[in-house]
Amino acid sequence: MTAAVLPGTAHNGLARGRVELLQFIRDRTAVIFTFAFPAMLLLLFGTIFGDSYEDTGVSVSQVYTASMIAYGILSTGFITMGSGLAMDREDGTLKRLHGTPITATAYLLGKLILVLVLSVAEVTLLILVGVLVYDMPLPDASHWVVFGWLFLLSVIACTLCGIAVSALVKRARTAGAILNVPLVALQFISGVFIHPITQLPSWLITVASLFPVKWMSQGFRYVFLPDEMKVYEAAGQWELGRIALVLGAWCVIGLALCLVTFRWTEKDR
Amino acid sequence: MDVIEVRGLRKTYRGHDAVRGIDLSVPRGEVFALLGPNGAGKTTTVEILEGHRKRSGGEARVLGEDPGTAGRDWRARIGVVLQDADDAADLTVTEMVRHMAGFYPDPRPVAEVIDLVGLTEKSKARIRTLSGGQRRRVDVALGIVGRPELLFLDEPTTGFDPAARRQFWDLIRALATEGTTILLTTHYLEEAEALADRLAVLSGGVIVAEGTPATLGGRGAAGAKVSWRHEGVQHTEQVADPTELIRKLVAEDADLTTLTVTRPTLEDTYLTLIGDHR
Numbered sequence: 001m002t003a004a005v006l007p008g009t010a011h012n013g014l015a016r017g018r019v020e021l022l023q024f025i026r027d028r029t030a031v032i033f034t035f036a037f038p039a040m041l042l043l044l045f046g047t048i049f050g051d052s053y054e055d056t057g058v059s060v061s062q063v064y065t066a067s068m069i070a071y072g073i074l075s076t077g078f079i080t081m082g083s084g085l086a087m088d089r090e091d092g093t094l095k096r097l098h099g100t101p102i103t104a105t106a107y108l109l110g111k112l113i114l115v116l117v118l119s120v121a122e123v124t125l126l127i128l129v130g131v132l133v134y135d136m137p138l139p140d141a142s143h144w145v146v147f148g149w150l151f152l153l154s155v156i157a158c159t160l161c162g163i164a165v166s167a168l169v170k171r172a173r174t175a176g177a178i179l180n181v182p183l184v185a186l187q188f189i190s191g192v193f194i195h196p197i198t199q200l201p202s203w204l205i206t207v208a209s210l211f212p213v214k215w216m217s218q219g220f221r222y223v224f225l226p227d228e229m230k231v232y233e234a235a236g237q238w239e240l241g242r243i244a245l246v247l248g249a250w251c252v253i254g255l256a257l258c259l260v261t262f263r264w265t266e267k268d269r
Numbered sequence: 270m271d272v273i274e275v276r277g278l279r280k281t282y283r284g285h286d287a288v289r290g291i292d293l294s295v296p297r298g299e300v301f302a303l304l305g306p307n308g309a310g311k312t313t314t315v316e317i318l319e320g321h322r323k324r325s326g327g328e329a330r331v332l333g334e335d336p337g338t339a340g341r342d343w344r345a346r347i348g349v350v351l352q353d354a355d356d357a358a359d360l361t362v363t364e365m366v367r368h369m370a371g372f373y374p375d376p377r378p379v380a381e382v383i384d385l386v387g388l389t390e391k392s393k394a395r396i397r398t399l400s401g402g403q404r405r406r407v408d409v410a411l412g413i414v415g416r417p418e419l420l421f422l423d424e425p426t427t428g429f430d431p432a433a434r435r436q437f438w439d440l441i442r443a444l445a446t447e448g449t450t451i452l453l454t455t456h457y458l459e460e461a462e463a464l465a466d467r468l469a470v471l472s473g474g475v476i477v478a479e480g481t482p483a484t485l486g487g488r489g490a491a492g493a494k495v496s497w498r499h500e501g502v503q504h505t506e507q508v509a510d511p512t513e514l515i516r517k518l519v520a521e522d523a524d525l526t527t528l529t530v531t532r533p534t535l536e537d538t539y540l541t542l543i544g545d546h547r
């Protein structure tokens with residue numbers, strides 16, 4: 001046998017990330033839909049609901065900017081992953097990789113790199129729209145620290161849940177339809193499209209509080225809005241500790257679901 | 270120990286028996302062909318040996334390990350060309366070969382592999398833009414880039430034009446000369462005949478015959494059919510060895526202008542074999 005050693009998971013994961021990005025960029029429709037859609041929604045909402053929140057001087061469009069960042073991460077992580085895995089299972093990507101010495105962790109690391117890069121680009125675009133179109137002021141350093149961990153926890157939780165949900169997707173063609181059901185429902189009850197969230201019946205707020213989206217959008221509102229806006233939150237507080245806790249828990253739940261559901265090939269085989 | 274050892278292998282899909290107890294042994298360095306019509310169970314068998322599908326019963330050892338549980342080191346020693354895949358459409362040939370090469374401890378040089386499968390001119394083309402046969406050659410390149418000890422090829426030449434097929438055959442012979450063990454499935458008889466040291470005919474999930482291309486299904490012992498026409502009468506005789514008969518006919522001064530000596534072709538043998546078991 002040769003003395004050469006097998007390339008490790010980190011090396012292979014980075015190589016996968018590079019190739020995932022290359023393929024994504026070359027698929028123009030995916031680029032346009034993934035990026036332009038949240039930005040377009042933001043422009044539409046900002047234009048339709050142009051008022052301010054009473055005496056605070058904060059415009060509805062600024063609130064939407066903060067909430068849309070949560071949406072951007074959610075759609076990038078959840079949909080890119082969920083449909084991406086279904087696609088990879090269908091076109092033979094996963095099967096081909098499974099015939100090589102690559103590990104599942106390296107494959108998923110590649111996906112995570114893709115989602116991270118896409119999310120950074122997406123969030124940058126949304127912040128730019130907020131600042132340039134809606135005069136949203138940029139926050140100070142301490143808020144950016146919160147932004148940092150919030151962003152990472154959000155990306156990881158959404159990505160892991162996307163991987164887990166892809167196990168339910170039988171055909172890549174139906175992935176969009178299946179994945180958008182929980183996605184859209186959660187946005188309506190989580191204060192992304194409808195804010196203040198306190199307009200909703202309290203049982204619905206309780207349901208929303210079980211899922212990550214409510215906490216993500218609340219967190220991003222903390223980052224980008226002035227402190228007095230906290231009165232419009234469900235608890236009248238920003239609840240940073242609880243946000244970290246719930247998102248952290250979803251990372252763990254997502255990871256566990258992934259480990260249980262990830263399959264190189266369709267079941268039945 | 271043989272590179273592939275299979276005893277009583279079975280696979281059932283929801284009550285349908287696709288593979289019904291087959292035995293195989295492939296020693297190191299051999300080119301072994303699994304020949305059979307569509308639906309015979311070739312892909313099922315090969316994918317179980319590659320570790321892609323779970324077997325329902327029987328024993329399987331590939332490079333000394335159970336393919337159902339073998340790990341990364343084992344995968345570094347095999348090469349897999351699947352029956353169909355249409356992944357990586359947006360990458361170029363070079364990008365994809367280089368990417369896959371990176372997973373192996375001692376890969377072949379990328380340009381060399383692309384040259385071996387005859388795709389040098391297309392190396393910068395996106396895989397999406399290739400013809401079916403060219404796409405297939407990329408699959409072959411990806412199967413051999415890791416210098417496998419054992420190469421699986423599931424209907425590798427589907428969609429090849431005759432020239433590409435000849436070139437592919439040369440490549441397989443070169444790999445075999447280097448000592449690579451090869452398990453190939455095909456439904457092209459001439460491919461099995463040209464490449465295989467030994468072959469097995471699979472039909473309805475069972476092996477109905479096994480041997481070398483020359484002896485398969487009793488072909489070697491089947492003898493020859495000698496026909497000739499003498500004074501307006503057609504004569505046909507089935508003999509083990511035609512030499513004696515022809516010598517006798519010459520001695521008798523028979524009219525031999527229409528003399529023919531025929532042996533069953535591999536195709537005749539094959540069709541008889543799968544026909545009997547349909």
Ligand SMILES: Nc1ncnc2c1ncn2[C@@H]1O[C@H](COP(=O)(O)OP(=O)(O)O)[C@@H](O)[C@H]1O
Binds near residue numbers: 268285287310313314
């Ligand atoms: N994943 C599967 N689920 C159910 N039936 C299958 C599956 N794969 C193959 N079969 C069936 O098993 C039989 C053998 O198929 P296969 O191994 O693909 O044959 P071949 O490769 O020789 O054409 C066929 O009847 C096929 O329909």
Ligand SMILES: [Mg+2]
Binds near residue numbers: 311313423424
């Ligand atoms: Mg097949």
